[in-house]
Amino acid sequence: SQPMASLAALLRAYDLDALDVIHVDTGTYSLATNVVLSAQDSGVLIEGAKQPGHKTVLDRGNTNTGQVVFELDGADGVILRNLSITGGQDGVWGAAGRDSDRVTVRDSLIYGNARYGVYVDASNDDFVLRGGAVHNNTNSGVYLRSGGARVENAEIYGNGAWGLDATGVGAAPLTTISGNKVHDNASGGLTLSSQTLAKGNEVYSHL
Secondary structure, three states, X not given: OOOXXXXXXXXXXXXXXOOOEEEOOOEEEEOOOOEEEEHHHOOOEEEOOOOOOOOEEEEEXXXXXXXXXXXXXXXXXXXXXXXXXXXXXXXXXXXXXXXXXXOEEEOOEEEOOOOOOEEEOOOOOOOEEEOOEEEXXXXXXXXXXXXXXXXXXXEEEOOOOEEEEEEOOOOOOOEXXXXXXXXXXXXXXXXXXXXXXXXXXXXXXXX
């Protein structure tokens, strides 16, 4: 019923359920710890400012190993929307074996991270990145090893290696990369293998 100063503290304090919504107001928030999304947070929507000219910036301010903005740790069905995610080793990090399925990042800006903008490894299935932009991260913008993942209608540019590096998983549904604008990345636009489909992307001007 009352605002809290820290998103990470709010998630630690409350057992959130599907359809619960956390509204994060306009401003720049310096994060002292990773924002960990665990099983008790499954189904939650974390939403930043939507008004034109307003931004909700989550700045980790620490690029050391393991220091990330959002850490996926067993939460299913989470939606992150209208957020600016920056200043960590990775912006969104789902390590192998964490089993965070059906996580969606929508209409968000993911930039200025020391490794990847988005890193989602095996066991974190059906990850979705839709809209927004992933740019100016030191390594690739997006690294996916998630079965059935989708990257749709995003702009991916200015990253230090590939725009997007995706490998599908065995008998899982195809990982689908569609409708994106991918440009001006250092190594190239898309590097894809195994159970991965790319369609309707605009890929150009790589170094």
